[in-house]
Amino acid sequence: MVPPVTRDAELINDLYNVILIFAVVVFVLVEGLLIYSVVKFRRRSADEMPQQIHGSRTLELAWTIIPAIVIAVIFGLAVDTMGRMTARGTLSNPVAHVHAINDVAARQRVERAQPVDLVIEVTGRQWVWQYKYPGGDGVTTSEELIVPANKNIRLDMTAADVIHAWWMPELGPMIYVNPGEMSYVWFNVPPGDYIGQCNVYCGVAHARMISKVKALPQAEYDEWYAQQAAASSAPTRPGDPKAGKNIFMNGACIACHYIEGTKAQGKVAPRDLTNFATYPTIAQLDGFENNAENLVKWLRDPQAVKPGTAMPNLNLKAQEIEDLVAYLLTLK
Amino acid sequence: MASISIPIPLRERAKSGVLGWLATVDHKKIGIMYMVMSFAFFIAAGLMALLIRLQLAAPNLQVVDPNTYNQLFTMHGSVMIFLFTIPMLVGGFGNYFVPLMIGARDVAFPRLNAFSFWITLGAGLVMLIGFLFGARSDAAWTAYVPYSTKSFSPTVGMDIWLMGVILLGIGSTLGAVNFLVTVYSMRAPGMTAWRIPMFVWAMATTAGMVLLATPVLTAALLMLVADRNFNTQFFTTNRVQLWQHMFWFYSHPAVYIMILPAMGIISEVIPVFSRKPLFGLRAVVISTVLIGLLGFTTWVHHMFVSGVDPAIERFFMFTTMVIAVPTGVKVFNWLATLWGGSLNFKTPLLMCLGFLATFVIGGISGVMQGAIPIDQYVHNSYFVVAHFHYVLFGGSVFGIFAALYYWGPKITGRMFDEKLGKLHFWLMMIGFNVTFFPMHFLGLQGMPRRIATYDPGRGWELGNLIATIGAFLLAFSVLIFIINAIKLRHGEPAGNDPWEGNTLEWSTASPPPEYNFREIPTVESDRPLFDERMRMPQL
Numbered sequence: 001m002v003p004p005v006t007r008d009a010e011l012i013n014d015l016y017n018v019i020l021i022f023a024v025v026v027f028v029l030v031e032g033l034l035i036y037s038v039v040k041f042r043r044r045s046a047d048e049m050p051q052q053i054h055g056s057r058t059l060e061l062a063w064t065i066i067p068a069i070v071i072a073v074i075f076g077l078a079v080d081t082m083g084r085m086t087a088r089g090t091l092s093n094p095v096a097h098v099h100a101i102n103d104v105a106a107r108q109r110v111e112r113a114q115p116v117d118l119v120i121e122v123t124g125r126q127w128v129w130q131y132k133y134p135g136g137d138g139v140t141t142s143e144e145l146i147v148p149a150n151k152n153i154r155l156d157m158t159a160a161d162v163i164h165a166w167w168m169p170e171l172g173p174m175i176y177v178n179p180g181e182m183s184y185v186w187f188n189v190p191p192g193d194y195i196g197q198c199n200v201y202c203g204v205a206h207a208r209m210i211s212k213v214k215a216l217p218q219a220e221y222d223e224w225y226a227q228q229a230a231a232s233s234a235p236t237r238p239g240d241p242k243a244g245k246n247i248f249m250n251g252a253c254i255a256c257h258y259i260e261g262t263k264a265q266g267k268v269a270p271r272d273l274t275n276f277a278t279y280p281t282i283a284q285l286d287g288f289e290n291n292a293e294n295l296v297k298w299l300r301d302p303q304a305v306k307p308g309t310a311m312p313n314l315n316l317k318a319q320e321i322e323d324l325v326a327y328l329l330t331l332k
Numbered sequence: 333m334a335s336i337s338i339p340i341p342l343r344e345r346a347k348s349g350v351l352g353w354l355a356t357v358d359h360k361k362i363g364i365m366y367m368v369m370s371f372a373f374f375i376a377a378g379l380m381a382l383l384i385r386l387q388l389a390a391p392n393l394q395v396v397d398p399n400t401y402n403q404l405f406t407m408h409g410s411v412m413i414f415l416f417t418i419p420m421l422v423g424g425f426g427n428y429f430v431p432l433m434i435g436a437r438d439v440a441f442p443r444l445n446a447f448s449f450w451i452t453l454g455a456g457l458v459m460l461i462g463f464l465f466g467a468r469s470d471a472a473w474t475a476y477v478p479y480s481t482k483s484f485s486p487t488v489g490m491d492i493w494l495m496g497v498i499l500l501g502i503g504s505t506l507g508a509v510n511f512l513v514t515v516y517s518m519r520a521p522g523m524t525a526w527r528i529p530m531f532v533w534a535m536a537t538t539a540g541m542v543l544l545a546t547p548v549l550t551a552a553l554l555m556l557v558a559d560r561n562f563n564t565q566f567f568t569t570n571r572v573q574l575w576q577h578m579f580w581f582y583s584h585p586a587v588y589i590m591i592l593p594a595m596g597i598i599s600e601v602i603p604v605f606s607r608k609p610l611f612g613l614r615a616v617v618i619s620t621v622l623i624g625l626l627g628f629t630t631w632v633h634h635m636f637v638s639g640v641d642p643a644i645e646r647f648f649m650f651t652t653m654v655i656a657v658p659t660g661v662k663v664f665n666w667l668a669t670l671w672g673g674s675l676n677f678k679t680p681l682l683m684c685l686g687f688l689a690t691f692v693i694g695g696i697s698g699v700m701q702g703a704i705p706i707d708q709y710v711h712n713s714y715f716v717v718a719h720f721h722y723v724l725f726g727g728s729v730f731g732i733f734a735a736l737y738y739w740g741p742k743i744t745g746r747m748f749d750e751k752l753g754k755l756h757f758w759l760m761m762i763g764f765n766v767t768f769f770p771m772h773f774l775g776l777q778g779m780p781r782r783i784a785t786y787d788p789g790r791g792w793e794l795g796n797l798i799a800t801i802g803a804f805l806l807a808f809s810v811l812i813f814i815i816n817a818i819k820l821r822h823g824e825p826a827g828n829d830p831w832e833g834n835t836l837e838w839s840t841a842s843p844p845p846e847y848n849f850r851e852i853p854t855v856e857s858d859r860p861l862f863d864e865r866m867r868m869p870q871l
Contacts, residue, residue: 001709001776012705019703023696030663030692037670038677038685041606048607048674055612056668063664064615064657071653071699078649078703082642085705097639162479163572165637165712169778173708176638178572179478183639195790199712199780201472202479204398207783267397 001169005194006187008085008172015081019074026070085173097175097183110184117151124157124164124177124198126260127205128275137229140332142278146224149191149215157183162203168196168211176200189215205272231291239319244327247320256310259331268310276331283309295325357442358846362449363428364743367736369453370420375810376460377411380404382807385767389800391788401784402470403489407463409473410493413586414500415456417728421593422504422542423452425735426511426535428743432837433529435520435855437847440513448507455499462492469493472782474583475556477567477575482560494557501550508542511535520836522855526617529835529858530610533617534596537624541585541592544628549582576638580631588627590724592620594731595662598684601738602666603859604831605681606673612665613858619658626655636707645704652702659695663688679753680831683734686761690726694719697772712782715775721768733760733813740817741826745842748823752816759809766802770795834859 004010041050098106121132122145131146133139147153157166159179167174171187171194198209216224248254249263256268264273271284279290282298283306297304299321302311316324353361384404387395396404431439439445462468468489471480480490515536519528528536552575555566567575603610610616632640632648666688675681697719701707710716733756741747774795779786786792829838838861840849857863 002778009709012709015703015705016700016709019700019706023700026696027692030667031689033667034670034685034688037667037673038675041670041673041675043607043674043676050606050608050672050674052609053611053668053672054609055615055665059664059668060612060615060661064661067657067660068654071656074699074703075650075653078705079646081703081705082646162484163476163638167712167778167780169709173705174637174711175708178639181571181639196778197780197783200476201402201474201782203484204402204470206402207398207785210787 003170004172005170005189005192006172008187009170011081011085012172015077018077022070022074097178097181107182115152116154116186118147119154119156120145120147122155122157122166122177123160124166124202124209125160126162126203127198127209127272129164129166129198129209129211130275130278133225133228135225135229137225138232139225139228140232140278141228141280142275143210144212144214144280146214146216146221147189148218148221149189151218152186152188155185157185163200164202164209165199166196166211167199168194168213170194171196171213174199189213191215191217239322239324239326241323241326241330244320244323244325247316247324248327252314273328273331277329278332283311292325292329295328296321299324357438357446359427359431359439359442359445360743360844360848362445363424363426365449366419366423366427366452367425369449369456370416370424373411373415373456373460374420377408377416378807378810380408380411382803384408385800385803387784388786388796390797391786391793393785398784399470402472402782403463403468405782406470406472406493407459407468410459410497411456412724413473413590414497415452415459417590417724417732418504418586419452420732421590421728422511422535422538423449423507425531425593425597425732425739426507426538429739429837430511430514430532430535431518432840432844432848433532433835434515434518434523435836435849435853436514436518437849437852439510440518441510444506445510448503448510451499451506452503455496455503458492458499459496462489462496467492474579475575476579477556477559477572480556480575481568491557491560494553494560498550498553498557501546501553504542505546505550508539508546511539512543515539520853520855526614527855527858527860530599530613530616530620531593531596531835533620534592534599537620538589538592541589541624541627545582545585545589548578552578552582571639573635573638573640576635577631580634581628584631584634585627587720587723588623590728591731592623594687594728594734595620597731597735597738598666598687599662600835601680601684601734602669604738604833605676605678605684606670607676607832608669608673609859609862610665611668611671612661615661616665619661622658623655626651626658630655633702633707636704637711649702649704653699656695656699656702663692663695678737678831679748679750679757680734680738682754682757683730683737686757687727687730687734690722690730690761690764694722694724694726697722710775712780713775714771714779714781717781718768718771718775721771725764725768730760733757736813738831739837740820741830742837742842742844744820744823745826746820746823747826747830749816749819752812752819756809756812756816759805759812763802763805763807763809767799767806768802770798770802774799829861832862832865834862836860839864 001013001016004013098110119134123130128142130142131140157177158181159177161179163179164177165174166177166185171189175183175185177183192215194213196211198206198211202209254264254266256266257264258266258269258272260272260274282288282290282294285306288294288305299316301313302309303313353365356362383396384401387393387401427439427445431437467487469485469492471485471490478484515532558564559567599610599616629651630648632644633652636645701710701716701719737748737753774792777791779792826842828840828842836853839853853860
């Protein structure tokens with residue numbers, strides 16, 4: 001298994017290792033008996049007639065009762081693990097589904113459960129996770145969830161379209177995120193980058209629905225958050241998003257680019273632009289942050305920024321570039 | 333084994349040639365048509381699997397685009413389950429051998445039987461032709477809502493897929509009725525419950541499961557069709573779990589529908605090639621029926637992470653694990669049958685040993701996943717893909733090949749080439765394990781199923797490459813079987829009973845004449861032919 005970093009993941013890992021011992025014993029026993037029989041009891045002459053044994057009540061009872069006991073033990077171990085995964089909260093399961101639409105009591109139970117330092121609202125949609133941070137500063141991200149390390153994080157999750165699943169192998173149990181329902185996940189992790197993937201088939205780009213968690217030390221997180229909050233309240237640039245959309249939809253852009261719900265259905269460009277404004281970088285270029293300045297540079301001459309990129313220089317006018325930038329930054 | 337004469341019923345004289353096949357109501361001809369049809373679908377779905385494995389051989393490969401890839405795994409699963417494994421075991425072997433093994437001249441409702449076949453073939457063609465001509469479904473064989481509703485799968489491909497599966501459901505429900513009536517009312521005189529051959533027991537249990545489970549799936553499919561086309565709101569206004577409950581109420585028992593007949597085959601073949609009676613016959617019968625019943629109490633384990641009440645989940649964790657007990661009883665009884673026997677290593681026995689050696693791995697990983705915390709880790713990962721291929725390929729497909737080699741001489745009157753058979757077995761055994769064993773590790777390393785591609789650096793490269801190589805080895809082994817089947821035309825004549833069989837089908841000619849037996853045999857034990865041989869004066 002992937003090395004666990006949370007207590008829940010550790011508990012799962014331990015249970016797996018214990019059951020694996022049972023599994024190996026059963027495997028060796030059965031394969032051993034099989035191989036022994038195959039070697040020992042081959043037919044030696046055409047008229048050989050072995051003793052005709054029809055059965056044995058003792059043996060039948062033995063191989064009914066012993067496996068039943070083994071199963072009971074494994075069941076007990078699993079229930080015990082589930083119990084210990086519960087121990088820190090009032091919930092019956094640390095990964096809980098609560099159907100907020102019609103189950104107010106359950107929702108309240110979740111909100112009362114255990115100390116929580118940060119609650120982040122998560123929406124799964126084809127094919128990205130979107131994260132909305134608390135604090136009223138309008139800070140959102142997609143693709144990557146940034147959290148302070150060693151804090152109790154709760155994710156309040158729902159899906160906008162079809163079922164998705166939140167699976168971060170290092171962080172513990174997986175959970176389905178259903179449209180019209182709420183799912184909750186708790187975790188507390190040391191600093192680091194964690195990666196997982198949507199784990200219920202959700203359409204064309206299912207394979208690309210990666211979930212990433214970046215846990216930063218509190219100070220770095222605060223700094224990051226302040227930056228984001230400032231950016232989201234910064235004055236807008238001199239471009240007209242409507243004009244920009246016009247240019248996008250009637251120009252060459254749509255041949256390659258995809259934006260959900262529009263006529264831009266191109267599949268050549270590697271990423272779809274539906275949530276472009278939330279992407280950390282432009283053109284997946286390390287260090288080339290996604291902001292208006294960089295976007296202007298990019299649109300003026302993509303080849304100069306990222307030599308060899310498939311995107312050609314479209315020779316756009318300065319105003320067209322400003323309008324496009326304004327439009328692209330509305331895509332959240 | 334005495335026999336009594338019963339006049340052969342008057343039916344129009346069998347027509348010969350193509351029309352003879354198209355118009356036939358003979359259970360043997362229908363059985364052969366089922367086998368040929370399912371095998372063709374097996375090849376088709378296998379080729380899809382090769383494309384899937386090619387795409388995943390290395391990170392970021394694009395042999396086919398993601399859209400096509402998603403349609404490929406949808407069809408691979410649907411065809412393998414609905415059009416190969418179930419029709420081959422139930423429609424093919426069930427049809428051909430149940431009447432022969434119980435000493436009957438045909439099934440209870442021969443015309444209904446023909447109807448079941450043609451509706452199944454029609455459904456299969458609808459699904460496959462839809463696929464070939466662009467009307468494709470990409471919602472996976474599970475077709476979870478809301479992805480499979482009109483909003484997210486607007487194309488007609490989804491409707492065609494649904495219609496296909498509905499038709500298949502009708503075909504198999506009718507077939508199940510036919511089997512139950514046949515086994516209940518048409519057994520040869522003297523064939524009491526404990527003298528019914530194990531394969532027939534397995535088929536009867538399977539038929540019972542089909543009868544209970546399939547209508548629920550058919551209902552769910554019809555509801556979805558209505559949602560998509562007539563603006564009903566069965567699945568759009570309910571919690572998304574409703575579909576999952578209805579789907580898995582059929583589809584978990586379906587796993588046993590695919591494995592019980594194979595277990596029945598194993599229980600027939602091992603005693604014959606060990607020259608011993610099946611150890612603990614009654615225990616094996618009881619475990620068959622128990623698996624059939626318990627099979628209906630496990631479906632929620634597919635939903636451990638989808639939002640079911642934890643108290644309910646614990647109940648289903650228990651029932652899921654408990655089913656390992658009757659399964660274990662079978663495995664130990666088979667081992668005890670081999671123990672002290674006189675083992676004749678012909679291809680049918682090798683296939684059974686392959687079944688035992690690999691099915692056990694699938695059973696063990698099944699219990700592991702039954703534990704909810706572990707399921708919360710491996711659910712929908714490649715660990716699951718490994719698990720169910722060990723059950724359905726290691727179990728059902730090895731069982732199917734055991735049956736083809738065992739009963740092939742009875743059906744065709746010719747013997748398979750043993751050398752090619754053994755080569756087929758060994759290549760398949762190696763190819764199968766090389767393909768599917770690494771998938772356990774891929775799943776534990778975090779690789780989800782149903783992904784069209786993956787990035788490098790997640791530790792999945794080697795496992796995937798090995799699995800792809802194994803898949804081609806596996807495909808090559810099937811090619812050897814096909815060659816062997818073509819060569820069968822020039823094989824040695826088989827005679828009535830080439831393996832010294834125990835059951836009634838070996839008492840008639842190979843291939844059996846129309847109406848199977850010139851005189852209906854009477855049965856005095858669970859191994860009528862064995863006892864007959866023992867009574868014969870030694871030459």
